[in-house]
Amino acid sequence: MNGDATFLGMPAFPANAAVAVRDSQLRYNLRKATHTIRGKRAAAVGELPDWAELRRAGKEIKDHTLRNLERYLVRMEEAVTAAGGHVHWAADAAEANRIVADLVKATGETSVVKVKSMATQEIGLNEALELEGITAYETDLAELIVQLGDDRPSHILVPAIHRNRAEIREIFRERMADWGRAAPEDLTDDPRALAEAARLHLRERFLSTRVAISGANFMIADTGTLVVLESEGNGRMCLTLPETLISVVGIEKLLPSWQDLEVFLQLLPRSSTGERMNPYTSTWTGAVEGQEFHLVLLDNGRTNVLADEIGRQALRCIRCSACLNVCPVYERAGGHAYGSVYPGPIGAILTPQLRGTASKLDASLPYASTLCGACFDACPVAIDIPEVLVHLRGKVRHARVERLGMRAAGWVFNRPARLARAQRLGGRLRRFVPGRLPGPLSAWTDTRDIPDIPPESFRDWWDRTDGGVQ
Amino acid sequence: MTAAGSRELILSRIRSAVAGAGEVEITRAYRTSPDPVRATGLVELLAERVADYRAVVHVVDEGEAVATIAAALARRGATRLVVPEGLPPEWVPGEPVTDDPPLSAAELDGVDGVVTGCAVAIAETGTIVLDAGPGQGRRALTLVPDYHLCVVRAGQIVAGVPEAVGRLDPSRPLTWISGPSATSDIELNRVEGVHGPRALEVVVIR
Amino acid sequence: MRVALFITCVNDTLFPGTGRAVVTLLRRLGCDVEFPRAQTCCGQMHVNTGYPEEGRRLARHFVDVFAEYDAVVAPSGSCAAMVREQYPRLARTPAAAGAPAGEGPPPGSFAAEVAETVPKVYELSEFLVDVLGVTDVGAYFPHRVTYHPTCHSLRGLHLEDRPTRLLEQVRGLELVPLPGADECCGFGGTFALKNPAISAAMCADKVHNVTTTGAEVLCAADNSCLMHIGGTLVRQRAGVRIMHLAEILAATESGDDRTVRG
Numbered sequence: 001m002n003g004d005a006t007f008l009g010m011p012a013f014p015a016n017a018a019v020a021v022r023d024s025q026l027r028y029n030l031r032k033a034t035h036t037i038r039g040k041r042a043a044a045v046g047e048l049p050d051w052a053e054l055r056r057a058g059k060e061i062k063d064h065t066l067r068n069l070e071r072y073l074v075r076m077e078e079a080v081t082a083a084g085g086h087v088h089w090a091a092d093a094a095e096a097n098r099i100v101a102d103l104v105k106a107t108g109e110t111s112v113v114k115v116k117s118m119a120t121q122e123i124g125l126n127e128a129l130e131l132e133g134i135t136a137y138e139t140d141l142a143e144l145i146v147q148l149g150d151d152r153p154s155h156i157l158v159p160a161i162h163r164n165r166a167e168i169r170e171i172f173r174e175r176m177a178d179w180g181r182a183a184p185e186d187l188t189d190d191p192r193a194l195a196e197a198a199r200l201h202l203r204e205r206f207l208s209t210r211v212a213i214s215g216a217n218f219m220i221a222d223t224g225t226l227v228v229l230e231s232e233g234n235g236r237m238c239l240t241l242p243e244t245l246i247s248v249v250g251i252e253k254l255l256p257s258w259q260d261l262e263v264f265l266q267l268l269p270r271s272s273t274g275e276r277m278n279p280y281t282s283t284w285t286g287a288v289e290g291q292e293f294h295l296v297l298l299d300n301g302r303t304n305v306l307a308d309e310i311g312r313q314a315l316r317c318i319r320c321s322a323c324l325n326v327c328p329v330y331e332r333a334g335g336h337a338y339g340s341v342y343p344g345p346i347g348a349i350l351t352p353q354l355r356g357t358a359s360k361l362d363a364s365l366p367y368a369s370t371l372c373g374a375c376f377d378a379c380p381v382a383i384d385i386p387e388v389l390v391h392l393r394g395k396v397r398h399a400r401v402e403r404l405g406m407r408a409a410g411w412v413f414n415r416p417a418r419l420a421r422a423q424r425l426g427g428r429l430r431r432f433v434p435g436r437l438p439g440p441l442s443a444w445t446d447t448r449d450i451p452d453i454p455p456e457s458f459r460d461w462w463d464r465t466d467g468g469v470q
Numbered sequence: 471m472t473a474a475g476s477r478e479l480i481l482s483r484i485r486s487a488v489a490g491a492g493e494v495e496i497t498r499a500y501r502t503s504p505d506p507v508r509a510t511g512l513v514e515l516l517a518e519r520v521a522d523y524r525a526v527v528h529v530v531d532e533g534e535a536v537a538t539i540a541a542a543l544a545r546r547g548a549t550r551l552v553v554p555e556g557l558p559p560e561w562v563p564g565e566p567v568t569d570d571p572p573l574s575a576a577e578l579d580g581v582d583g584v585v586t587g588c589a590v591a592i593a594e595t596g597t598i599v600l601d602a603g604p605g606q607g608r609r610a611l612t613l614v615p616d617y618h619l620c621v622v623r624a625g626q627i628v629a630g631v632p633e634a635v636g637r638l639d640p641s642r643p644l645t646w647i648s649g650p651s652a653t654s655d656i657e658l659n660r661v662e663g664v665h666g667p668r669a670l671e672v673v674v675i676r
Numbered sequence: 677m678r679v680a681l682f683i684t685c686v687n688d689t690l691f692p693g694t695g696r697a698v699v700t701l702l703r704r705l706g707c708d709v710e711f712p713r714a715q716t717c718c719g720q721m722h723v724n725t726g727y728p729e730e731g732r733r734l735a736r737h738f739v740d741v742f743a744e745y746d747a748v749v750a751p752s753g754s755c756a757a758m759v760r761e762q763y764p765r766l767a768r769t770p771a772a773a774g775a776p777a778g779e780g781p782p783p784g785s786f787a788a789e790v791a792e793t794v795p796k797v798y799e800l801s802e803f804l805v806d807v808l809g810v811t812d813v814g815a816y817f818p819h820r821v822t823y824h825p826t827c828h829s830l831r832g833l834h835l836e837d838r839p840t841r842l843l844e845q846v847r848g849l850e851l852v853p854l855p856g857a858d859e860c861c862g863f864g865g866t867f868a869l870k871n872p873a874i875s876a877a878m879c880a881d882k883v884h885n886v887t888t889t890g891a892e893v894l895c896a897a898d899n900s901c902l903m904h905i906g907g908t909l910v911r912q913r914a915g916v917r918i919m920h921l922a923e924i925l926a927a928t929e930s931g932d933d934r935t936v937r938g
Contacts, residue, residue, distance in 0.1 A: 018873035033658040053500040064494040070484045083641070089477040141664060142655035158655055165656055191656040195664045202665065207575040207614075223640040233613065233651040233666025240609045241575055251480065258640045262632035263500065265646075273654050276519065277595040280666060281646035282609075288643045289608050303483035309491075328860045332877045368871065370864025370878075371724060373831035387765070393726030406722060410730040413685065413717040414737070423689050443872035447879070448907030451690050458683050458692035462711050468699050 012364035016337035017329075026334055029164045037325045040274025041378070047276070048266065057263045059382040062316035065221075065254050066306060072221035072254050073297065079224025083286020085293040090248075092300050097128035099296050100213065100246055104134050107244050109211045115228060115235045116140035117215025118156060118319055119248050119298055121341040122354075125213070136213065137179070137205055139234035141198050148175040154335025154343060156321040157272050162334055165189040172197050180205060202234065212238035216249045217318065218264060219295075222257045225285045226295070229268060229278045239282050240289075248296045251303075252315040264318065267380040272320035301354035310391040314349045316381040321346075323375035323385060329368055338365060345375035349388040357396045366392035401440065416459075423457035430455065502632040512593045512627045513676055519596025523649020524662050525670040535675050536560050539585065539619065542671050548582035548617055554607025561585060561621065569607055575614055583617030584667075589644075590637050591622045591674075594630045596649065598622060598672065601642045609645055618667040620647075622674045679709045680745040682738075682797070684755045685717035691899045697926035698751050698800060701815075704926075705808055709749070714741045720758040723766065725866045732766045739763075739789045747807060748797045751922045753829030753897045756799040761832060763790045799829065800922055801838040801897060811841045816929040818848030821919075822891035824882070824905070826898040827860050839897055839921055846924060855885045863904035879908045887914050897921045 010016060020026060045051050065072055077087045090096035104112055112129070114120065114136050126136040126147075138147045145160040146153050149171040153159030160168070169189040176183040181201045187193055214235070218227040226247055228235050239245060255264065261283075269278045287293045306312050324330045324344030335343035339361045340351040348365045357363040366389050369375075375385040398406075412418045430453035437445045444450065456464070517527045530538045540563050543551065552573070553566040562585050567573070587605035588598045598620055600606045612618050628634050638644060651666030662668065679702070683695045702709045719734030738759065742748045750756045767787035781787030804810055823843060829835045843851050862868065862878025882905055886894050894909070894916050896902050906918035 014871045014873070017871060021873045021877045029657070036658045037654075050500040053497075057496060057498050057500055060494055060496045064496055067488055067491055067494050069488065070481050073481065073484070089480055091476045091479050095476060139665075140655070141653050145655070158658055160655060161658065168656060191653075191659065191661040192663065194656060195653055195661050199664055203579070206665065207579060220640065225640045231651070232653045232655075232664035234664065236609065236613045236645065237665055240613055251484075259632075259635060262502070262635040263498075265631050265635070266500075273660075275648070275660075276522075277592075277597045277646070277648035279523070279648050279650070279652045281644075283640065283644040283646075285641050285643075289602075297480070299480045299483070303480060303487050306484060307487035312487075328862070328878050329871070329874055332874050364870075366726075367867065370827070370860050370862060370867045370875075372827035372860035372864070374827075374858075374860070377831055390724055390726075390762070393724070394728040396726060398726060402725075406725065406727050406730060410722060410727070410733065413719075413734055416714050416716055419685070419688075419716050426689065440869055443869045444907075446872060447876040447911065448904065449910040450907060451903050453690065454692050456692065458688045458695035459711070459713065461692055461696065463713075467709075467711060468696060 010339040010361050012360040013333070013337055013339070013368045014364060016339065017333035017368070020334045020337050021332050025164070026162055027332065029162055030331055030334055033158065033161050034325045034331050037274055041271060041322060041325065044270035044274045044276060048270070054263055054266055055380055055382055058267045058380055059316060061255060061260050061263060062381055065256055066252065066312060066315055069251065069254065069306070072256055073251060075221040076219055076224060076254060079222065080286055080295050083224050085224070085286040085295055088294060088296045090296055090298050090300070093123035096123050096248055096296055096298050096300065097125055100125060100248065101129055101132040101134065103244070103246055103294055104129065104211055105132065107211050111135045111137065111209055112211045112213050113137050113139050113205060113209045113238050113242065114143070115212065115214035115230070115238045116143050116159075117213070117248065118341060119215045119250050120213060121153065123248070123298070123300060125248065137202075137209070139202055139206070139238060140230075141195065141232055141234075144198055144202070145171055148172065148179060152336055153341055155324060156319050156342065156344070156346075158321075162336070165191055165194065168194055176201050206237040206241060210242050211244045211246070212242040214238060214245065214247045216247050216253055217268065218261065219249055219254050220258050220261065221254055223285055225258065225283050227261065227281065227283045229281045231273065231279045233280060236280055236282055239284065242291070244292045244294070246294045246296065248298055250298050250300075268318050268320055271322040271378070271380040305350075305353040308353065311349065311353050311388055313383050314346065314353060314388060316383055317346050317350065318381060320380055322378040322380065326374040326378045328372065328374070329370065333368070338368065345369060345385045346383070349385055349392060352392055352396075357392075363396045366396060420457065420459055424460065426453050427455050427457065501630060512629060513624055513674055515593040516591055516596060516622070516627050517674055519593065520649065520672050523596055523652070523670075525649050525672055527672045527674065529674045529676060532675055535621065535673060538673055539621070542619060542673070543583070546583065546617055546669070550580070550582045552578065552581050552584040552611055552615060554586055554605055554611055556604025557585065557587060558605070569611060572608075575610065578610060578614035581615050583619060584611050584615045585619045585621070586612055587621050587623075588626060590634045591627045592631060592634045593627055597634070598647045599634060599638060600645045600647065601638060603642070609643055612645065612647075613666055616667055617669045617671070619671045619673065622672060624674070624676050677746045678744070679707055679747045679749060680742055681709050681711050682715060682742065682748050682750040682755070683711065684750060684752045686900050686903075687751060690903070691920065694751050694899055694920040694922050697920065697922040698749065701813060701922060701926040702749070705804075705810060705813060707808065710745070712741050718755045718758045720755060720762075721865055723758070723762055728766065735763050735766050735790070736786060739786070739793050742797070743789060743793050746796065747803065749800055749803045750797065751800045751897070751920060752899065753799050753826050753833055753835060754900060756797055757828035757832030759797045760794055763794055799833055799835060799897060801835055801842055802833070804842060805838045812845040813842065813925050815846040815925045815927055816848050817846050817924050817927045819892045820850045820852060820890060821893045821895050821924065822852050822854045822886060822889040823857070824854055824861065824886070824894060824896045824901065825857055826896050826901045829897045830858060835897065842921070842925060843895065849924070852889045852891050854889055856881070861901050861905050863901050865900070868904060879904060883908050883912060883914060886916055891916060893917050893919050893924070895919050895921055895924055
């Protein structure tokens with residue numbers, strides 16, 4: 001993958017997480033934010049008597065679309081073209097970046113405004129445009145915080161979730177002037193004041209920039225319609241005011257028909273921000289109100305995911321981030337530890353499938369979960385994340401010492417007599433087991449005691465007492 | 471501008487990826503028609519749900535609409551108002567600003583607010599949908615000004631999202647509005663007011 | 677009805693008292709229980725760590741051992757969930773996955789054996805409440821207890837309130853709610869070794885919640901999670917004991933649960 005330059009060369013998840021978990025400020029910020037949203041989501045979902053039915057329909061619509069993806073993509077292309085838009089196909093990140101850069105250059109502009117988009121982050125579009133002399137201005141408040149802070153996103157919905165209001169105030173005061181209008185002198189850390197500062201900072205940019213780049217939450221194959229959900233109005237600004245709009249959209253974002261929106265406009269807002277509806281949703285079909293419109297359809301590994309019978313359910317994801325917000329591992333490790341624009345449980349199954357598991361980091365991601373199942377319960381399209389995690393664990397390369405240990409354990413468990421002998425050996429040696437274990441097992445005894453090994457296993461007790469009768 | 475073959479490459483990858491996979495039927499067992507209990511109180515439900523987003527809501531009879539709008543604009547101190555084509559002229563007092571010839575973004579930024587109607591309103595979610603039709607105008611009109619007053623008629627209100635989707639025409643540019651501009655980006659708490667209109671006032675005519 | 681005890685390898689080796697408690701409890705309820713000596717391990721550790729071939733071998737062995745029984749009772753939500761959720765997946769061959777829906781697995785195949793055996797496997801509280809139809813098992817345990825609904829019991833098996841209904845009927849027992857009960861304790865099998873920092877942080881929060889209840893005993897339907905939380909409780913000298921659900925349900929006034937403490 002061409003993008004993710006800032007994530008390259010990161011250590012494996014456990015090392016990243018071990019550092020993050022000691023950062024008490026980060027722990028506090030994450031805990032506060034994830035617990036806030038958990039409650040809101042539960043209330044918004046609980047309000048709908050037909051949530052289970054909507055969830056089922058959402059899952060099936062996505063599965064149906066993926067099964068017939070070729071047909072629906074071609075239909076989408078026809079509909080967009082008929083409505084005056086232009087469709088481009090990008091097999092990988094490099095191709096998508098080149099298409100977008102060429103389109104921007106053709107307008108003669110050297111700056112673009114951007115709507116928050118996971119796909120363009122995944123392909124590293126901003127960095128690629130910078131190399132071509134084009135400046136991309138992020139306009140979503142959280143993306144602005146990340147961009148101004150030379151930071152990396154740590155959450156799908158709220159990329160600056162790792163920052164609290166005091167930190168955001170500092171970033172605005174120190175960096176806004178470098179990117180345009182400076183922050184007010186008397187800026188406080190009141191969220192209202194911070195939002196007002198962002199409004200002032202970006203206002204002139206919105207009114208004057210002539211090219212915008214977006215992603216999309218959904219594409220409707222039958223009608224050629226694109227759909228963007230947002231909260232702040234920065235999306236509307238970018239989608240409406242510039243003369244040229246370029247949307248980079250993953251091929252899995254497709255829905256067959258306009259009617260299907262009735263399901264996803266209920267599933268997505270309630271799962272992501274925990275609202276009945278997000279403040280703004282824009283839909284448009286082709287070139288509207290005199291705008292020039294380009295759609296870049298992005299593969300970049302998605303067809304590999306599609307080829308995996310178990311793993312392909314990850315392509316149902318609508319990027320709501322409910323799984324992040326309920327994940328106990330994400331809550332303590334934070335998003336950066338996952339080394340990808342897709343953190344949390346969905347990232348742990350999506351990143352290794354999109355990028356492969358050649359790096360230590362990517363190979364460690366399927367293990368970044370206790371398989372507690374909270375993500376599956378929260379997922380509005382019923383992605384069985386634990387199932388995919390287990391499936392991917394079966395495909396990564398294991399350390400030699402672990403392979404030997406597992407083989408030995410398998411050998412013992414294959415015969416009850418071997419198990420009984422091993423248990424008796426353990427019983428005899430029970431007094432010699434140290435309080436702190438050596439090697440990889442020290443990970444256990446660093447913070448926990450090990451249980452006392454009983455003198456007699458259950459099976460030996462059963463044999464000795466004839467099942468407790470004697 | 472697609473490299474020769476990328477389209478065919480992607481489509482052929484898809485073809486081989488799903489070869490042999492079973493077809494998937496879609497079960498739509500969710501609610502698609504109005505809840506009988508709620509059908510009688512759509513106006514009240516809409517008003518309650520819009521207000522939940524901290525928008526200002528008035529529910530009035532037809533005869534009270536003009537006075538209510540005038541009072542709202544006076545309270546706001548909004549005198550320079552944009553009106554889209556097709557809006558009942560009596561709704562906005564004085565001499566409103568029209569979008570003919572089209573106003574620049576900077577000009578829109580200079581007005582006090584905008585008054586529009588809508589295409590559909592969804593009671594359950596407190597959502598108003600504009601489709602750039604008569605009385606609504608192009609999308610920028612309701613985006614750049616900091617104050618948006620929207621008039622909803624009872625007949626435009628539906629119970630839930632499925633009915634709204636059914637009533638709307640996807641070939642038109644649509645804007646679904648649920649309260650004023652807001653963000654949850656700071657500590658995941660909702661704060662009203664970023665780039666879109668920071669004040670939304672809704673007048674519902676019973 | 678022939679009832680088999682699936683003790684699980686963890687209980688067999690480290691917590692034999694739990695197995696003895698299950699035997700005591702079921703006999704008290706008039707249910708004779710057999711212990712098939714050939715049983716070993718359900719294969720959960722192998723499958724969840726990424727060794728599906730070893731796991732499949734153990735799953736085959738499990739099905740061979742337990743196929744002939746009418747009911748298989750396991751004092752472990754995690755192992756019961758393993759059998760119920762993962763065995764059908766382990767038995768699913770690529771060809772079977774592409775087969776049209778509605779057609780069952782071919783007779784005599786591993787998938788068919790799994791489909792036959794899996795529905796007969798019950799976690800202990802399921803067996804008591806759903807099969808035997810009891811919630812008052814005649815237990816006496818005069819202590820303040822809090823219950824941790826382990827992840828696989830809660831979200832895997834959907835045990836819901838079965839364990840707490842059983843505990844509420846225990847004479848003398850005061851059941852106090854555990855804050856953040858539905859949150860994982862951080863054990864996760866080999867997760868505790870592969871991601872020790874996060875595992876320990878999760879456990880520290882769980883232990884904190886346990887100690888705020890003022891309970892003397894932390895109860896769960898899974899000894900592996902209890903071993904994890906208990907190991908931290910002991911290290912922190914928190915003064916809270918861990919007990920498996922079966923051990924509390926086996927206890928009586930007369931203290932004739934000698935097999936439990938053995």
